[in-house]
Amino acid sequence: MSSAVATDPPQAAPRKRNVYFGLAVLAGLLLGAVLGFVAKQTDTSWLTTTLKTIGNIFTSLLQFTVIPLVFTAIVVGVDSLRGLGGTRTAARLGGKTLLWFGITSLIAVLIGIAVGLIGGAGQGVHVEPSQATVDKLASRTQGDWLTVLNGLVPENLFAAFSNGEVLQVVFVAALVGVAAYALGDKAAPFVAFNRSAFDIIQKALGWIIRLAPLGVLGLIGTAFATYGNEFVKPLISLIASVYIAALLVLFVVYPILLRFVGKVSPFTFYAKAWTALQFAFVSRSSGATLPLSRQTAVNLGVEPGYAGFAVPLGTTTKMDGCAALYPAIASIFIANLFGVHLSFWQYVGIVAVAVFGSIATAGTTGWFTMLTLTLSTINLPTEVVATGVAIVYGIDPILDMIRTATNVAGQITVPVLVARGEGLLDDEVLHRPSAPPLLNGEVAEARPPQQLVSA
Numbered sequence: 001m002s003s004a005v006a007t008d009p010p011q012a013a014p015r016k017r018n019v020y021f022g023l024a025v026l027a028g029l030l031l032g033a034v035l036g037f038v039a040k041q042t043d044t045s046w047l048t049t050t051l052k053t054i055g056n057i058f059t060s061l062l063q064f065t066v067i068p069l070v071f072t073a074i075v076v077g078v079d080s081l082r083g084l085g086g087t088r089t090a091a092r093l094g095g096k097t098l099l100w101f102g103i104t105s106l107i108a109v110l111i112g113i114a115v116g117l118i119g120g121a122g123q124g125v126h127v128e129p130s131q132a133t134v135d136k137l138a139s140r141t142q143g144d145w146l147t148v149l150n151g152l153v154p155e156n157l158f159a160a161f162s163n164g165e166v167l168q169v170v171f172v173a174a175l176v177g178v179a180a181y182a183l184g185d186k187a188a189p190f191v192a193f194n195r196s197a198f199d200i201i202q203k204a205l206g207w208i209i210r211l212a213p214l215g216v217l218g219l220i221g222t223a224f225a226t227y228g229n230e231f232v233k234p235l236i237s238l239i240a241s242v243y244i245a246a247l248l249v250l251f252v253v254y255p256i257l258l259r260f261v262g263k264v265s266p267f268t269f270y271a272k273a274w275t276a277l278q279f280a281f282v283s284r285s286s287g288a289t290l291p292l293s294r295q296t297a298v299n300l301g302v303e304p305g306y307a308g309f310a311v312p313l314g315t316t317t318k319m320d321g322c323a324a325l326y327p328a329i330a331s332i333f334i335a336n337l338f339g340v341h342l343s344f345w346q347y348v349g350i351v352a353v354a355v356f357g358s359i360a361t362a363g364t365t366g367w368f369t370m371l372t373l374t375l376s377t378i379n380l381p382t383e384v385v386a387t388g389v390a391i392v393y394g395i396d397p398i399l400d401m402i403r404t405a406t407n408v409a410g411q412i413t414v415p416v417l418v419a420r421g422e423g424l425l426d427d428e429v430l431h432r433p434s435a436p437p438l439l440n441g442e443v444a445e446a447r448p449p450q451q452l453v454s455a
Contacts, residue, residue: 028213036224051221058215063386072198074173109354112325115245122336280408301430314411321403322367324354327374334388346378
C-alpha cells in the first residue's frame with residue numbers, strides 16, 4: 001500500500017490535502033465543543049451569539065445549494081444510464097447488475113433502519129428548530145400515503161423551486177430526466193447544460209465545504225452552548241450505529257451472498273479484497289479505489305471485460321454505505337434531534353430512496369446528495385435538512401471511512417455474484433494466489449461489454 005502511494009504523486013497530494021482537511025474539521029469540532037461548553041458554564045451571551053451566527057451562515061450556504069444540486073444531479077444521472085445500451089448481452093448483464101445493486105441496497109437500508117431504531121440514534125437531546133421550521137412542521141400532515149402522493153406533484157413548477165419543496169423538485173427532475181433520455185440527441189444540449197450547471201454547483205459546494213471547519217465549530221459550539229455535554233451522547237450513538245450497521249453488511253451479508261449465491265469462499269474474497277478495502281477506508285474515496293477494485297474483481301475470477309464494465313458502474317451507483325445504511329441511520333438521528341416522529345410510510349420512503357435513488361443519480365451519487373434526497377422524501381423542511389446535514393458533517397470523516405469500505409466491498413461483491421450466474425467467473429483464477437492488486441505491476445486488459453460472448 002505504502003509503495004503504491006509513494007509512486008503516485010498526483011494522487012498522493014490530494015490524499016494529503018484530504019487528511020489535513022479532515023484534521024481541520026476534527027479540530028473545529030473539538031474547539032467548538034470547548035467554546036460551547038465555556039459559553040454554557042459562564043453564561044457568555046456574546047460567545048453563544050457568535051457561534052450561532054457562524055453556524056447559521058454555514059447552514060444557509062449549504063441550504064441554497066440543495067435544490068439546484070438535486071435537480072441537476074437527477075437529470076444528468078438518468079441520462080447517464082444510456083451507457084447500458086448496446087448488445088443484448090450488455091443489456092442483460094447491466095440489468096442483472098442493477099438488480100443485485102437494488103437487492104443488496106434493500107438489505108443494507110433495512111439493517112440501517114433496524115440499527116438506528118434499536119440504538120436510538122440521536123435520542124437524548126432535542127434541538128429546537130427555528131420558528132419558521134416549527135410552522136412548516138405543523139403545517140405538514142405526515143403518515144398518510146395519499147398526502148405524500150398529493151404533495152409530490154407541484155401545482156406550479158416554479159413554486160416548487162422557490163418554496164424549497166425538495167420532494168417536488170425530485171419528482172420534476174425525474175420526469176424531465178426520463179423525457180430527456182427518451183428524446184436522445186434532441187435533448188443533448190439541455191443535458192449538457194444541466195451537466196455544466198451540476199459541475200458549477202459542485203464547484204461552489206466545494207468552496208463552501210472548505211468552510212466546514214468554521215461551520216462545524218459554530219454548529220457544535222451552539223449545540224454545546226445550548227445543551228452542554230449532553231450533545232456528546234447523540235453524536236457517539238450515530239457513530240456507533242453507522243459502524244455496527246456497516247460491519248453487519250461487510251462481514252455478515254456479503255459473506256452469506258458470496259457463499260450461497262456466488263459459491264465463493266468469503267475467506268478467499270476478503271484475502272484478495274483486503275488491500276482495496278484498506279485503501280478505501282483510508283482514502284475515503286470509491287473513485288480513487290476504482291483501479292484496485294476492478295483488479296480485485298479480476299483476481300477473483302471475474303471476466304476482465306465485465307469487471308471493466310460493472311465495477312466502474314458500481315462506483316457511481318452501488319453505495320451500500322453512503323446511499324443505503326447511512327442515510328437511513330442519519331435520517332433517524334436527525335428526526336430524533338428535532339423531535340420528529342417518523343411514520344411507517346416515511347420509513348418506506350427511506351427504503352425507496354436507498355433502492356432506487358442511487359441508480360437514479362448514477363454518476364453523481366454521494367452521501368450528501370443521498371442524505372438530502374432521503375430527508376426530503378420523508379418530507380422534512382429544508383431548514384431541518386440543512387441543519388441536520390451540517391451537524392452530521394462535523395463527524396463525517398469518521399463515518400466516511402467505514403462507509404467507503406462498505407461501498408467498495410459491495411462494488412466487488414456484485415460483479416462476482418453476476419459473473420457466477422452468467423458463467424463469467426474463472427474458478428482457476430479465483431483460487432490462484434495473487435499479489436495485492438496493482439502492486440505487482442500487472443493489470444488485466446478489459447474488453448468492452450459489447451465484445452462479451454452471449455451466454
